[in-house]
Amino acid sequence: MRTFKHLKEFIKKNIFSYILGIIILIAIDVFQLVMPKVLGELTDAATTKTLTSALLLKYIGIILAVALGIAVGRFGWRILITGTSRKMEYWLRNRFFGHLEKLSKNYFNNNKTGDLMAHATNDIQAVRMAFGPGVVMMVDSIVLTILVVIRMAQDINIKLTLMALIPLPIIAIMVGLMGKEIMKRYKNTQESFGNLSDKIQENISGIRVIKSFVQFKSQYKIFKGANDEYFDKYMHSAKLFIAIFPLVMLLSSVSFIIGLGYGGSLVIEGTLTIGELTSFLVYLGLLVWPMMAIGMVINHIQRGTASMERLNKILNTKPEIIDEDIDESIKDIEGEIEIKGLTFNYGNSENPALEDIDVKIKKGESLAIIGRTGSGKTTLINLLLRNYNVDDGQIIIDGNDINRIPLKVLRENIGYVPQENFLFSKTIRDNIALYNNAEEFENIEKAAEIAEIKNEILGLPEKYETMLGERGVNLSGGQKQRTSISRAIVKNPKILILDDCLSAVDTHTEEKILSGLKGVMKDRTSIIISHRISTIKDSDKIIVLDEGRIIQYGSHEELLKTRGLYREIFDKQQLEENLKNAE
Numbered sequence: 178m179r180t181f182k183h184l185k186e187f188i189k190k191n192i193f194s195y196i197l198g199i200i201i202l203i204a205i206d207v208f209q210l211v212m213p214k215v216l217g218e219l220t221d222a223a224t225t226k227t228l229t230s231a232l233l234l235k236y237i238g239i240i241l242a243v244a245l246g247i248a249v250g251r252f253g254w255r256i257l258i259t260g261t262s263r264k265m266e267y268w269l270r271n272r273f274f275g276h277l278e279k280l281s282k283n284y285f286n287n288n289k290t291g292d293l294m295a296h297a298t299n300d301i302q303a304v305r306m307a308f309g310p311g312v313v314m315m316v317d318s319i320v321l322t323i324l325v326v327i328r329m330a331q332d333i334n335i336k337l338t339l340m341a342l343i344p345l346p347i348i349a350i351m352v353g354l355m356g357k358e359i360m361k362r363y364k365n366t367q368e369s370f371g372n373l374s375d376k377i378q379e380n381i382s383g384i385r386v387i388k389s390f391v392q393f394k395s396q397y398k399i400f401k402g403a404n405d406e407y408f409d410k411y412m413h414s415a416k417l418f419i420a421i422f423p424l425v426m427l428l429s430s431v432s433f434i435i436g437l438g439y440g441g442s443l444v445i446e447g448t449l450t451i452g453e454l455t456s457f458l459v460y461l462g463l464l465v466w467p468m469m470a471i472g473m474v475i476n477h478i479q480r481g482t483a484s485m486e487r488l489n490k491i492l493n494t495k496p497e498i499i500d501e502d503i504d505e506s507i508k509d510i511e512g513e514i515e516i517k518g519l520t521f522n523y524g525n526s527e528n529p530a531l532e533d534i535d536v537k538i539k540k541g542e543s544l545a546i547i548g549r550t551g552s553g554k555t556t557l558i559n560l561l562l563r564n565y566n567v568d569d570g571q572i573i574i575d576g577n578d579i580n581r582i583p584l585k586v587l588r589e590n591i592g593y594v595p596q597e598n599f600l601f602s603k604t605i606r607d608n609i610a611l612y613n614n615a616e617e618f619e620n621i622e623k624a625a626e627i628a629e630i631k632n633e634i635l636g637l638p639e640k641y642e643t644m645l646g647e648r649g650v651n652l653s654g655g656q657k658q659r660t661s662i663s664r665a666i667v668k669n670p671k672i673l674i675l676d677d678c679l680s681a682v683d684t685h686t687e688e689k690i691l692s693g694l695k696g697v698m699k700d701r702t703s704i705i706i707s708h709r710i711s712t713i714k715d716s717d718k719i720i721v722l723d724e725g726r727i728i729q730y731g732s733h734e735e736l737l738k739t740r741g742l743y744r745e746i747f748d749k750q751q752l753e754e755n756l757k758n759a760e
């Protein structure tokens with residue numbers, strides 16, 4: 178039961194629906210027992226010529242009433258048990274998604290999207306099947322088997338009953354043995370389904386690159402490989418659970434043959450009436466369903482358990498970045514940042530991504546970071562956003578260690594424009610007003626104006642209400658960047674971070690955006706990462722990173738005066754500019 182501990186809360190709330198559903202299910206099973214008895218009596222009355230029209234009408238009435246009762250009852254348990262299992266699926270999916278949202282960036286670095294999607298669909302569905310059809314079949318098959326066997330033994334003949342039931346334990350043992358293997362094979366199937374989902378997700382997201390690099394054939398081959406693997410594993414698993422059904426049917430036919438053979442001989446002997454034999458055979462017929470159901474129950478329960486175990490791996494993962502030892506009294510951020518002796522390693526690389534970083538930014542100052550690719554610029558921002566925990570050293574904001582600031586307060590006060598922007602398939606307005614959906618239109622428009630995207634938005638067919646395609650496919654690279662910038666500006670943050678997010682706009686537009694930002698960021702802290710000197714030259718302070726270390730520090734003018742990487746980059750960019758102008 179530990180496997181299902183994450184469902185405890187749901188089961189507790191819905192236990193009465195299950196109990197009532199099970200009671201109805203049992204009542205139907207009792208009702209079903211009336212049929213063989215009535216048929217037996219009817220046969221005996223017919224063979225002994227005692228059947229009258231009134232008696233016939235009575236039996237027909239009973240059969241009708243029973244059929245009606247069963248129909249109403251089935252409707253009831255379907256609503257109560259199947260309906261509740263659907264609610265469970267809904268509840269579990271919400272819980273699963275809510276948990277995923279809490280997990281850290283690192284978790285998503287190490288787990289594939291497609292695999293997580295497979296958990297959210299197939300595995301959750303398998304758990305629902307265990308708690309819907311699985312429960313129904315289990316209760317139904319156990320109760321009906323017990324009731325029918327008691328009836329057969331009591332009303333008809335114990336010896337005949339025992340003889341006819343010889344195949345039952347064989348079925349139980351067989352199904353039990355197969356169950357374990359089914360679970361093992363099913364887990365493998367689900368793993369390869371995760372891999373397949375991942376390939377689909379990756380190929381659809383990367384379709385533009387696949388097309389431009391003419392990679393259809395090789396990608397198709399990779400996809401086909403994953404699809405083949407899933408198919409083979411599914412078939413391997415299916416062979417087993419499909420085999421259960423005919424095997425159970427075969428063994429139940431053996432029961433029938435024993436019943437007919439031995440029961441027939443008892444009729445010949447005169448120890449059993451034809452009516453009793455008829456009843457007995459109808460009772461045996463009632464046992465076919467539970468026997469079949471046993472196979473399916475095992476299948477549903479094993480699959481549900483295996484899927485829940487897969488889900489548990491995720492649900493039991495503790496979020497790495499949590500509010501621990503925080504100072505609840507911190508409700509806001511002013512924007513003073515101090516980084517002391519900061520060293521950070523991603524854990525899987527030999528050299529640290531950042532080493533011994535010391536920087537201080539006063540409230541309202543602007544800091545620029547420049548450096549070769551891979552020098553640690555984004556890593557520093559990731560740490561400021563607490564996407565990762567600080568290994569060594571300290572980040573202090575307004576005099577408080579970053580770990581003391583509630584995550585919500587920290588992130589609410591930072592406006593971050595990532596290097597790789599991400600737009601949702603919503604309207605432009607909703608994309609800009611992501612932080613506060615109820616943001617006043619005036620502010621949205623102002624932010625778009627500062628980010629130099631307003632005129633282009635007004636040129637779109639539906640203006641701010643234009644729906645964006647997936648990840649904003651219907652916008653240009655520069656438009657996407659500027660929409661992301663508007664999103665950070667409208668948040669009105671105390672700290673604004675632009676991570677190389679002006680690379681796709683021309684220098685003229687860039688200048689306009691930067692001068693617009695100056696007004697907004699007056700008295701607020703800003704950090705700009707860029708490879709272009711033109712973007713950062715007006716910043717109060719500039720740090721030059723190289724292989725995770727600060728190698729130069731100062732203002733643009735100060736840095737130009739000294740020989741070093743900054744000057745090198747500047748000279749190179751000047752030369753490029755001059756060459757461009759000369760063309």
Ligand SMILES: Nc1ncnc2c1ncn2[C@@H]1O[C@H](COP(=O)(O)OP(=O)(O)OP(=O)(O)O)[C@@H](O)[C@H]1O
Binds near residue numbers: 526530552557
């Ligand atoms: N999730 C990660 N896991 C392991 N190593 C990483 C991860 N992210 C970045 N790195 C490594 O850390 C180093 C610094 O990366 P970072 O992204 O901070 O560089 P950057 O200066 O922002 O580069 P760029 O200018 O290309 O954006 C690089 O060597 C990179 O390979």
